[in-house]
Amino acid sequence: MTKEFLTLEAFEDACETVSIVTNETKLVPSEYFSRQSGNKVYLKPENMQKTGAYKIRGAYYKMSTMTDEERERGVITASAGNHAQGVAYGARAFGCRAVIVMPTTTPLIKVNRTKSYGAEVILKGDVFDESAAYAMKLAQEKGYTYIPPFDDLAVATGQGTIAMEIIKELPLVDYILVPVGGGGLATGVSTLAKLLNPKIRVIGVEPSGAACLTASFKAGKPVTVPTVNTIADGTAVKTPGSLIFPYLQKNLDDIILVDDDELIVAFLDMVENHKMIVENSGLLSVAALKHLDVKNKKIVCVLSGGNMDVITMSSVVQNGLIQRDRIFTISVLLPDKPGALVDVAAVIAKQQGNVIRLQHNQFVNINRSAAVKLTITLEAFGTEHKQKIIKALRDHGYDPKEEDIQM
Numbered sequence: 001m002t003k004e005f006l007t008l009e010a011f012e013d014a015c016e017t018v019s020i021v022t023n024e025t026k027l028v029p030s031e032y033f034s035r036q037s038g039n040k041v042y043l044k045p046e047n048m049q050k051t052g053a054y055k056i057r058g059a060y061y062k063m064s065t066m067t068d069e070e071r072e073r074g075v076i077t078a079s080a081g082n083h084a085q086g087v088a089y090g091a092r093a094f095g096c097r098a099v100i101v102m103p104t105t106t107p108l109i110k111v112n113r114t115k116s117y118g119a120e121v122i123l124k125g126d127v128f129d130e131s132a133a134y135a136m137k138l139a140q141e142k143g144y145t146y147i148p149p150f151d152d153l154a155v156a157t158g159q160g161t162i163a164m165e166i167i168k169e170l171p172l173v174d175y176i177l178v179p180v181g182g183g184g185l186a187t188g189v190s191t192l193a194k195l196l197n198p199k200i201r202v203i204g205v206e207p208s209g210a211a212c213l214t215a216s217f218k219a220g221k222p223v224t225v226p227t228v229n230t231i232a233d234g235t236a237v238k239t240p241g242s243l244i245f246p247y248l249q250k251n252l253d254d255i256i257l258v259d260d261d262e263l264i265v266a267f268l269d270m271v272e273n274h275k276m277i278v279e280n281s282g283l284l285s286v287a288a289l290k291h292l293d294v295k296n297k298k299i300v301c302v303l304s305g306g307n308m309d310v311i312t313m314s315s316v317v318q319n320g321l322i323q324r325d326r327i328f329t330i331s332v333l334l335p336d337k338p339g340a341l342v343d344v345a346a347v348i349a350k351q352q353g354n355v356i357r358l359q360h361n362q363f364v365n366i367n368r369s370a371a372v373k374l375t376i377t378l379e380a381f382g383t384e385h386k387q388k389i390i391k392a393l394r395d396h397g398y399d400p401k402e403e404d405i406q407m
Contacts, residue, residue, distance in 0.1 A: 003065060005153035006160070006247060011192050014061045015161045021060050021093060022161075023049050027169050027300065032273035033286060038295040042173075043286075044166060047278050047306025051085035052113070053234075054162060054304050055149070058184060059086030061158030062147050063094055071096040076144035078102070078135035080128050080181075080233050081110025082305045083149035088117035099144060101135040103127055105233065107309035127228055128181075129238045150184030151241025160188025166300050167196050174297040177285035179304045180204040180213050180255065181235030187244040189302070190251035201253040203292070205284040207232040208257040213240045213248065217255065221245070231260045231316070234281030234305060261323065262287040268320040279308040280316070322405050325383040327356070330400040332393060333371040336362060344374060347396050353389045354379040375403060 004010060025045050033041040046054035063071065074097035077087045084100040091098035098119040102111060104126060115121050122138075125131040132149075139146040148155060162185070166173060176193060178186045183204075190202035206213055209230035216222045224239040240248070266283040270276050278286075285301035292299070321327045334340040341360075348355060357377035380386040393400045 003154075005157040006188070006191050008192075008195050010157050011160055011164060011195070014057075014157045015164050017061050017064050018057045018158055018161050021050065021056055021089065025049065025165070027166065028274065030274065032269065033289055033301070037289045037292070037299070039289075039292075039297045039299045041289065042170060042298070042300045043274070044162060044300055044302045045276065046162065047276065047282055047303050051082070051089050051117075052305055052307040053082035053085065053279075053282075054159060054185060054302070055079075055082040055086035056089055057086070057161050058152075058155035058158035058188070059083060059147060060090040060093065061161075062152060062154045063087075063090045065154050066145060070145040074099065074142075074144045075147050076101070076135050076139050076142075077147045077149060078128060078132035079149050080236065081106050081114070081307055082234055084110065084114040084119070084121070085117065085307070087147055088114050088119035092118050099135075099138065101125070101131045101138070103131050107233065107307070107312055109309040110307050113307065127236060127238065129224075148241070150182030150187075150237075151243050152184070153243060156184045156187040156191070156244050156247070158188065159185045160192040162302060163189040163192040163196070167193065167200075170298060170300065172298055173200060173300055175292070175294070175299040176200060176202045177256075177288050177292070177299065177301045178202060178204055179232075179235055179281050179284040179302065180206045181210070181237040181281065183213055183240040183244050183248050185302070185304060186213075186252055187241070187247045190253075191247050194251045202251065203288065204248070204252050204255045205288040206255055206257055207235055207263070207281075207284065208259050210236045210238070211257055212237055214255050214257060216240050216245065217249070230280075231263060231312075232280040232284060234279060235284065256288040256291045258284050258287045258291070262290070264316050264320045264323060267316045268324070271317075276303070277306050277308055277313070278303045279305045280312075282306060325380060325386040327377065327379055327405065328386055329357075329375060329377045329403040329405050330390065330393075331373055331375040331403050332398040332400050334374055334398070336372045341374065343396070344376070344393070344398065347392050347398075348376070348378065348389060351389045351392045352385075377405065
């Protein structure tokens with residue numbers, strides 16, 4: 001008899017099964033995001049899972065439903081990183097071989113952690129879809145059992161265990177915001193939420209640079225977007241799952257699109273206010289709060305993962321500081337004579353600006369004594385402080401011009 005999935009019975013079975021390998025990720029009330037949005041906001045910190053993401057739920061549950069013979073052949077999957085770690089961890093728990101095909105753009109931390117669980121990693125393809133095609137080819141050639149990252153009813157059932165935990169802890173939840181890549185997480189969460197309480201609204205959140213589910217909803221069927229371009233690498237998917245698509249159509253109430261710039265701001269907000277590292281894909285649900293036109297509702301944001309390499313982290317922090325006018329670059333013209341530079345520095349110091357870079361260009365004018373260009377990169381407390389510094393320079397006879405950031 002074929003096992004049914006995405007039913008209440010299957011979800012209950014999945015909850016019991018995955019509890020063996022998952023951490024308890026209790027809801028975190030967020031005073032900051034509640035104040036910002038006018039709602040009661042709670043965070044579901046799946047970035048605190050053993051593998052750093054929720055994917056362990058679906059991967060492990062899928063493997064638990066497989067036969068011994070299917071596991072003995074070895075398992076293979078394609079993943080941008082989080083599903084890879086889930087499959088690798090599950091394979092180690094079941095004592096079987098795991099082969100993982102990952103895009104060449106996968107952050108190093110995800111590659112290394114996948115290897116640390118004993119999996120063989122193959123880097124192939126620029127995006128997930130290309131990696132998936134190669135993984136399925138290897139599965140046919142080598143006889144491995146393929147474990148889809150999202151387009152599988154058992155995998156989606158495992159991911160849906162998140163909804164069971166949310167509703168047990170917060171029975172009167174009004175909204176659940178869920179990141180969307182291929183749609184497996186959104187399928188599981190929305191299906192179980194509607195089974196338990198049809199009044200709960202489940203909103204999928206996609207990066208605007210990889211809006212495959214939005215395009216598919218408009219077309220009424222799964223479609224492939226021509227390109228994906230987003231810093232949310234875990235949700236950089238061209239085509240949503242075809243098996244799970246009917247469940248998404250039935251149970252997902254809406255989709256919100258989020259730009260990459262909004263994820264940068266959300267990263268800083270999360271670090272500064274909750275001291276948590278959440279990867280860009282995991283921040284989609286938090287960034288979407290500004291697009292949700294409701295007040296005084298109980299909202300849960302699923303933070304789907306926290307596997308972020310330090311180079312990406314550094315870039316996001318730097319860009320976030322620039323967006324918030326915490327770092328900016330200006331240029332002024334001043335005569336090339338002793339004391340001119342000291343005078344500019346004194347004006348900035350009086351306003352408590354912090355100079356982090358200076359560039360002195362003597363060749364901007366044929367007559368050096370008439371004017372040289374001084375380009376200054378500064379740290380400030382924010383937009384208001386930045387404007388005070390610029391005004392002070394202007395009041396002292398300089399004409400500061402904003403320039404591209406120089407770091």
